[in-house]
Amino acid sequence: MTLIQRFSSFLIPILFFIVALTTQYDYGMNWDSPVHFARGQAYLRYILSHKTDYSDLPSLCKSEYNLNSRIDATTGEICDRHRKVRISEYESHLIDFNSWVVQGTYGHPAFSDIMLAVSNSIFFKYLGLVEDVPAYHLYSIITTFLLALTVSIWVKKTFGTFASVVAVLAVYTFPLLFAEQHFNVKDPPMAAFFTIALYFFWLALTKKKAKYLILSALAGGASFGTKFNFVFAPFVLLPWFVVFTTLKLKEKLYKNKKLTFRNVFLELYTLYPKRLYFALFAYPIIVFLVFFFSWPALWPDPAEKIYQVVMYYKNIGGPTCSYSPLTKLWFTECTQLISVKYFLYTIPPITLFLFLVGSIVGVFRFKEKGSVTILWLTFFYFTVLRVTFSITNIYGGLRQIMEFVAPMAMIASVGALFLRNFIAKILRKYFLSQQPKRKTISLIASLLIFAGFIPILSTLWKMHPNQNVYFNSLIGGLRGAVENDFPGYGNTYGNAYLQGIKWINQNAELRAKLALVSGNAQNISRLSLREDIDFSNGSRSGYNQEGEYQMALVVGQDIFSNTFRHKYLDDFLNEAYAVRVDGHPILKIWKNDKQYLKEGLDLTATPQRFKRTYSVKEGKKEVLISLYEIKKLKALTFSFSSTECKDKLIGAAVYTSRDSNQFFQKDETVNNFSAREIEGYDAEFVFLFPGEEVQYIRLVAPKNYPCELSGIGLRVFGFKD
Known part of the structure; x- marks a missing residue:
């Protein structure tokens, strides 16, 4: 085996990882990320030093408005990665360990918040390699790389190098993930740890080694400690476990024993080592301990605090159907197809096609490779169907069930392998008289499959850095989604704000005022703003036209679109700047000034x-x-x-x-x-x-x-x- 063959699982993931690293400054941040940054810093500081505030840290640079700034208005000091003593913008006395935001547990768990702070501490505060916010985002980029690497290794181990490459391409060319690995601080890490946990669980049972089960539990705890999606892991694993164990039992009984209840029980008992059974028993305990010990806010009153977490997930993600489960009305009245539509309209056509082929092939190959296709199929279909039927509820599209990406990619790789072999068989018949080498035929067939990813790679380049508003040709791209009023079209979840900020920094007059049309001040890092700009939503002046800039994300079916602030800007003013994708604006900036008033309008x-x-x-x-x-x-x-x-x-x-x-x-x-x-x-x-x-x-x-x-x-x- 050559060196390239041995490490081929790493090559494509590393290539995309490098691309992600070199483009991280092009992306903004998710609009709720600052809360997670601040929580993580407060928890990490408490865990490492037992300190509950930041009184011993130097202050951040302040603007002339006494707000955080990249340059200090009094001393001229620059607060960036070159500063001698670096502190994060989100190590704030307003959100220290004593604040209600940090002490509250009605929300997502804290494992990834702490890991965000670890990432910031290493890459910004200690090493000074990147700036403050990108240092947090490196955690998501790294965990996405781990997701792709796990997929690559798992597929190579079961279906070979070609399928492994296709699987990684399917992961990274999913536009939502490609973009949001740069700024989504919860979903890519959750999906990565979820996938790693299932891989090691599969490996533990197929190799009969308890150490892999412990690794699986630790990864599961990290996923559960990020978001509660991992609570559904047993429903994903159980069908595979039953199929895999049944096949192994049949194999042993067929060779050695008669089919009696006693023999079945004895063979089941001896099928796996005792250590594996002990590890399986310890599995949920390990998951819970990772969740618990990574959230200091739980420690004072565990029962009450955990109850608050459970109620949070029940309220935001619980079923909303009033009909009895599995009844006719439950199916007909409560089924929500929006997630299926998102899948059909936002997955690249090549991946969608390969996935559909792989779904069929995977069913017929369920006995092979440790029944791994059963696990992948269950992983994908249960994840999507639980939000389609009224089992759980989501409100943010596919990003909230991002764990589906890995099984989708792996199933697509099975489809790609089948198609490659099918194409190679046809080519061998066509070139029968010329007798080309088998490797040459396989290479040609492989290249044909790889070529199918060229259009989506080109699209990712053209849409940069707004790939998470991608819609495929089945709906006519983003333009088609707009024309069909597809829910949430154009939503960048705050990413596009950075592009607006860059325009403001370059074009706004000295001491200009800036406000968001909807949203609040945390949506923008003040260190990304030019130091003289006065950023406050209190600057909105409406019909009084005091000359402030107002910035808004443009989102399909936005609940704020009919408010006065939105209608006034859209109906009365010409925009000063817009970020457009496929001809549609995803961010607009207006200058609330008479010179931008639409022709023929009079505010008298x-x-x-x-x-x-x-x-x-x-x-x-x-x-x-x-x-x-x-x-x-x-x-x-x-x-x-x-x-x-x-x-x-x-x-x-x-x-x-x-x-x-x-x-x-x-x-x-x-x-x-x-x-x-x-x-x-x-x-x-x-x-x-x-x-x-x-x-x-x-x-x-x-x-x-x-x-x-x-x-x-x-x-x-x-x-x-």
């Missing part, structure tokens, strides 16, 4: 005449405001006779209608707007409208509102015709 408004009608429905006081004609609304203002009447109206619902028959509730409630947005109206509360054409406004006060609505001073402003 005039008071409108109206009459009021008061009523009480379901214990809630209402007022119906009736204009004398349909007008394009700008604002409804409120003035109160007392502080109590003002405060108690907060949260009141607002409805609008053109004809008084059908009313539509506004996304905002009373007092949802910022001080800058309502400045200049000489009123205590202002409700803003994005120029919609209506004649009727209905205001519904909160229940038990203590004041009469007739005592509220109301004014309605509409745009000039």
